Amino acid sequence: MFQPPAGVSPASVSIDRRTVLRGALFGAGALSAPGLLVACGGGPGGGDTVSFGSNYSDAVPKKALAKVVNGFEKSEKKTVKVNTVDHNTFQENINRYLKGSPDDAFTWFAGFRMQFFAKQGLATDISDVWGDIGGDYAGALKQASTGEDDKQYFVPFYYYPWAVFYRKSLWQERGYEPAKNLDEFVALCKQMRSDGLTPIAFADKDGWPAMGTFDYLNMRINGFDFHMSLMRGEENWQSAAVKEVFTTWRELLPYHQKGANGRTWQEAAQSLDQKKTGMYLLGMFVGQSLPEASGAEDIDFFPFPEINPEHGQDSVEAPIDGFMISAKAKNVDGAKDLLKYLGSAKAQETYLASDPNNVATNKSADTSGYNALQQKAVQLVTGADHISQFLDRDTRPDFASTVMIPALQEFINKPDEVDGLLKSIETQKKNIFTT
Amino acid sequence: MTLPAVNRDPHGDPDRRREGSTQPAPTARPPVARRRGRRMRRFTRRDVGVLGVVVGAALLLDIGLIWGPTVASLGLSFTDWNGIGDLRWHGTENYHDLANEYPPFWRAARNNVLWLAFLGLIATPLGLFFAVLLDKQIRFSRFYQSAFYFPVVLSLAVVGFIAQLVYSRDYGALNAIIGRTDSPTDWLGNPDINIWVVMVAAAWRHVGYVMILYLAGLKAVDPALKEAAVIDGANEAQTFFQVVFPTLRPVNIIVLVITVIEALRAFDIVYAINKGRNGLELLSTLITENIVGEASRIGFGSAIAVILLAISVGFIAVYLSQVFREDGR
Structure with missing residues (x-):
């Protein structure tokens, strides 16, 4: 039989209220208990x-x-x-x-x-x-x-340093060599593409991995000092220097895996593991998601290539x-x-x-x-003049999460609309850094 | 939500009779209005005291847990508080920045409206349609009923995880089924289409929920009404829309409220998929992103929360005015 919902008869409601009240009193007691625990927990200080x-x-x-x-x-x-x-x-x-x-x-x-x-x-x-x-x-x-x-x-x-990771066996088989500068890097990408590979694995569904690419491009093009002062909110995002970072990135984007905003970094790593992609710029933790390659110790990396000779490869991103x-x-x-x-x-x-x-x-x-x-990672970091910490550690957390994550995803969706994007970043940066 | 459940519990009845000792156990149901009048006169001083405490406690809880935070959010939305420093008056700047300089905001507002329209205009009528079909006692109706109802027992976060298995560009089931493995569609990464496929996933669950509510309502419709309509020469559609549907009014209101609530509180499914970014922005995820995370833009996030509150209050006001008009009649 179908029962009418709520409020069947006043008598039954009153009993329910009492039950509820009893429950509420009990609940209040339970709620206050953690409060007491917290109050006690504050003071183990002093002594040993x-x-x-x-x-x-x-x-x-x-x-x-x-x-x-x-x-x-x-x-x-x-x-x-x-x-x-x-x-x-x-x-x-x-x-x-x-x-x-x-x-x-x-x-x-x-x-x-x-x-x-x-x-x-x-x-x-x-x-x-x-x-x-x-x-x-x-x-x-x-x-x-x-x-x-x-x-x-x-x-x-x-x-854990960030670098361009690849599978040694694949590279030996195809005769690829690590790229030292941007021209070599683009040539390598073209070679891989003609070999039927997607050159660069890429994912940004989580919002943060693309920050690594931005950091390296900016440090290679404009240098560590500019990067850090940009992160501190002291540079203009609409400047030619920042714009060059995005236009360079735009030229490299066709060699990246498509649909990055719908892919997690683990899925991108999987494509590297399956030798569908040629290389992947990520932190050393990428090894966790390369079951086949790490089992065979088949992972290697090279530092992100030089773009502006003035800065060479003097900076390493190593949170x-x-x-x-x-x-x-x-x-x-x-x-x-x-x-x-x-x-x-x-x-x-x-x-x-x-x-x-x-x-x-x-x-x-x-x-x-x-x-x-690990040995190679030590060499990479000890040889560096500057160590950056990753975008979301080098700038204000509110700027990184509420401005940069949506902005970089937007760039990946519409790489041709850089001017409007940089204007929006600059306006929001002013709002955030002035507070 | 537990109240009606307790009411329906048959074991509750003897208990109730025992405790309500001052009141003779009602054998037949007297008319509600008369009964209420008798109870009013029977309030003793003790009753009034108890009522005072009970109502007072409820009122205090209501003020402390609901109105207090609401007013606090409203106040904070005019500051630039970051959770650490001092409160500084910021005027309406948060609202200005929100509307003019924060691109995710309008996407989120649009998505919330889309969500409401999709659930209200597509998912809910579909649920009603399924309920009507299943009410016809077709073969295997039990099976269909369970199949449609099954998603309702899953939390929306779980639906979000399932959606990722289906929609993933590289490894998802959908692209494999429709044979798009060479140039796969990026269902979740393309900001022009991801909101639609996610709403389909949310509707998958919502349809079952609405269906079960209407099914219960339809079972309670007196078959005599339908017979009378048929005798009067009404066809199937007329019988449904002019006779059956109007008697479902109580269910309609519940379904309407549920649909609006589901649309406004939508959060878990997009948060499970990509934290509500890149086309999946919702006001609720923006609030979380700004306030709860490390960002701590509490003033700014509160301004978004106030907007969501204003929208919710709009719906609540319309609903309450409807209910009061009904009661006044």
Whole structure:
């Protein structure tokens, strides 16, 4: 029989209200409980305990980091309380986290993303830590750990460079050679196309991978300094310099896989793995998605080719992950000891032994256990004059996510309408950077 | 939503009789109006106190959880707050930037309207159509019913994942089925077509939902009405549109409300596909992108939220005025 919906008879409604009320009271009790827990959780500070907020939430990195922390606890006779939060959640809540009751030390990224919070007074100056560990780090790494006030706020842990990856066996079979400059690169693309391959794998459904292409083109055409000041909002996006980046990109676009906005980077990697595409500009993590190639150690890379001889190949995009101390830290000395330890060669070796998808930042770290790809990555980064951190780490997060992601996707859809696009970016940049 | 479910629970009845001790167990249903009048007079002081507490608590929760945040959003939309620094008055600049300098905004507004039109003009009538067909007791109607209803048990986020398996340019089922593997159609990456295929996926679920509601409504229509219409010489279409459909009015209102709500709150499916970018912008995803993520453009995002609120309030006002006019009659 069909029952009429809601409000059958007043009597039944009143009983329901009581039930609901009972439920609500119970619910309120349950809701207040986490509040109490939070209130208690704030204060393990002082003494020999260091609290440590970690975004190493995936199984492999989490386990690897636990081993490192164990080592610290043994050698320093201190206790570390690790609070692991899901990687994305940690990132999205970083503002509220640092303003609320943050842990003493926490995991974060180098570059503007670090400088932004240092400038807001949410991080502790750790220049004295750098006095101890500085000798173990290349100048570019120190630069990436330094705030706008020339003080250090960050200890680097590992990095993963971006480069043009390819399958060695395919290239040997067809006799391809890495391209050193733009002309060679275009010639290589043409060769691949006539061989029936799509020259460059390309995906931007996730919104961020195309940023890597933009960064390299800009650094190769206009140089590292221009790129960084563009990222800081100090250059005009409608300038001829920026326009050249997009017109160069437009000429290369026909060699890229079509339909990039509908493809994830994993799908693009799959096409490289299946030898349908010739090469792929991405971070070293691409290896995770090349099951066939990485099983056979059949991956290699070359640095993004030179475009303007003035800048050569002097810059490398290599995002660095590391650690900071919050401004509200209760146990600053303990946290500094922890960061000193994390910056040591020994700690990084311990970590990379369990998570070999990255490269240690400490230059005295033992590299004998590295695979060929890691070895080559070390050479690439140590040979670089400048290290960039990737667009979304080198500029304001709001500019990267709400302006640049839609803009680059728009460019991929309509590469011929560059002028209108750059005008729109410039207007939005002014709105964002003036706040 | 649990209230009606509890009402229907047959085991609830004895319980109710026991607890309502001051009230004689009703054996036959007295007319509703008379009963209500008797109850009014029977409120004791204790009842009034309890009612006061209950209504007061509800009111406080309503103000604290709904009106408070609403007013706060409205206030924040006139600032440039980033979640960290001080609040600074920004006037109507957020609204100006939104309308003139933020390209995703108009795409999102257009998509929200499209979504509403698509669900309202295509998916909902289709659901009604299926319900009418299934009500005819055709063969295998149980099977069709389950098949159409099945997607409703999936969350829209899951529908989003399924849509990606179907529509993916390189590895999707659709391009393989229609044989476009040489020059595949980029169903999800082409901003001119992706909103349509995603709405088809959303409608796939919506049709089943609407169908089951109408099916329940149709089963409750008195067959005598249809017989009378046939005797009076009405044909099939006339019987349906002039006799059956008007009696479905309560269901129509529920379906209308559900359709509008589904269109305004659409979020999960596009977020699962590409976070609501590149042609799939919706007001809800822009709010999330600006406020919840690392961007923390809380002032700007609040301005988008206020626009969505204004649209929702428009629909709610129309709906409520309808309901009140009905009650007043």
